[in-house]
Amino acid sequence: MDEQQIEDMLRRLENGDISEDDLESDGENIPYNPYLGALAAELEDDEDVLTGQDNSEDFLDQPLIQDEQLVQCAQSLERVEAQPTESLMNLRNLLWRKQSFLFDENNIKFGGSEELPSSIMKLQSPYQFFIYFFTNPFMENIVTESARYAVQKQPDRPEIFTEGELRKYFDILIFMSVYHYPSTRSYWSNKFSFSPIKEAMPINKFEKMRKLLHFNNNDDHLPVDHVQHDRLHNLRPIITHLNEKFSSVTIEQRLSIDEQMCATKVGHFLKQYLPNKPQKWGFKLFVLCNLSGFAYRFIIYSGKEANEGSSNSQNLGVVGQTVMNFLSVVPRQRNHIVYFDNYYTSLPLMCILAKQGIHSLGTIQRNRLGKTCKLPTKQDVMKSSIPRGSYEEYVTNFEGIDMTTVSWKDNKQVVLASTYVGACPVGNIERF
Template sequence: MIVEQSNLKSLQDNINKPAIISKDEIEQFIGIVILMSCVKLPSTRMYWSKHVGQSEVYETMTCNRFEVIKKNLHFNNNDKFKPRGADGHDKLFKIRTLLDQVRERLLLVPKDEYLSVDEQIIPTKCRHEIKQSNPAKPHKWGYKNLVLSGVSGFSYDFDIFAGDQSNSYPSDAPDLGVSFNVVTRLASTVPKHKNYKICFDNWFNSPKLQVYLFKSGLLSLGTVRLNPVPNSNMPVEKDLKKKGRGSMTEKTAIIDGVKLSLVSWYDNKVVNMLSAYVGSEPKTTKRRYFRREKQFKYVTSPQAVDVYNQHMGGVDLLDSMLGYYRIHLRSRQWYKRIFFHMVDMSLVNACLLWRRIKENDEYMPLFAFKLRHMRNICVRQERF
């Protein structure tokens, strides 16, 4: 797919000088950018330098050829693009075929029992309508990617947010709202009535969503804002603070035949948890430091908080692994930033699968895994 579309793009740009890119060259190009993510130099051309260049790079491909492939790298036929306002317009058209193929492969992998839904930012400063600004994130500018992840950080599914066109939901699900529909879309690929559990934060959570997931055969848990919870009458933070750290209140209600548990727990601040399968019991204890008394003490903790903390961090773990050796190859084409993110994410997923299969063998860090994969592509000597 990439080979055909890249060659077509070069013909559309200059019919008298086609690039004629082969499959092997595309693979070698990907191998080179993987190496560039691990061994960072100030500029791309330095990898072909006589003094600081990398032999795996200049022995594989010339710099001019590398830049020709980078320029013509393409993933869809521009002649089929439908302009804004026309039926079938897709803001992600230029990268859609690649995204669909990556998702097809991810959906073949068996899922963990505990899953989490969260957002991540694909950092970029390219000019495009789907780019968003979020000052609270480490990367202030980028594309919002909504991810269904396991506890290990494996990405089982994803959905790049593209504004109004992303406000879709499965045919058998109600329209719960923009943020809640994200969970119903990603959860639609999870096997039903198989004891799968999904965690998410308060941006996604609501009683209506919990009821729908439970009736669909999925158990859910998440932090929640009290605004979408009708008649909750939970104590305010000031009242819980008077009782001290570890104080909590739990209320249950049956909504449309589904029993929901709402727990408010005070630690440094109030945390509200809503779940269809876990509440405050059995309670546990956590070690906390009290500044005024200058000593450690144990405070009571509800079970919902413990389960949430244990299984919610999959997407954050994925982000941290992506951030170690992210591909930073610059380009004016906005969709190439997403392509490089897909390469990074696929390598992280492959590394996590490798660790799962070779659990009893020697541990392989992500850096070594990426270099070994690069040599397998470029040099074609190392095999897994």
């Protein structure tokens, strides 16, 4: 493909000319389970129940979704601030003292409630939980937008499906996420068919619905060169709805912010590669979770773009402001605790959170502590004469907030920063 063809394809993707679920696999038709190669070979000759051309495609999960308030920060998460802020100037003048941080459990006593609302407590079956998140108005809107897209695509003979058929379609997707076959059409094979799927809907109907599934009006999609162009326009209603429903669940005391991958084999310009994740290829999401992994809020990374209009009145940078937007659903002055890694951790961010009654703990890059912090260097810590488990702690006061940083020797040097706990209490653990 030449450059012009590539640009045309990207515009089609962004302008909604291709259905959200009608995606094509990039490269080889890789089976879900590598041990099913023999099964796939037998299935090639089994066409008794299949009509039309045998274009077997791997089932492609739809990427997850995000909240309108967060989209501007998501588009510019990796932008680097060029000018030093007032907080950065204060950071350079910090006075660090080598001493232990005084930990007091009363300072982190949770002032909120972790009891679930009655609307959730009365739910008893998996189906009722599904309906709580995927409400009837939500499903009706998908049917409406899919019908609109069908008319836009083929005005003379639009393919319209009902809400009941949409629920069956989602049921099939759930089954497919649990029972992995080499290709989508394998579930309808005479020899190796999966009865709950085969009896729910014909294969041709399923494939038509997959091509027509739509969530937003293409006529409202702003062009690529528009200042308010949204790369995730086609998913925007789903993003907003799910984030509202997720955050309606009672928020627990201890929270975590991190990246996750929505694995996919589809070829897409938003696809990312994260080598340290179990699923290395897919759509990158930033997620606010509790300790059990339930997501209260999430955004999809939609590209590295400068966005001068994003709100950043606290001079936290794009990443810090994204954390603040994530935590906007968290009640203040209740002693919530948030954990993050060194991508997010900075002293100005932790200071602002502490002033709002949210404690924090995270690994931190050594150069974010300022030159006045005398923590040992990596070369000093990793000397053979320094036993594993050794640590060194420094404390400071940043704009009225007591903070601590600890250097700890594990397989490598680990540097932590916190506003509520230091190295103490110290104990022994068994390593495997």
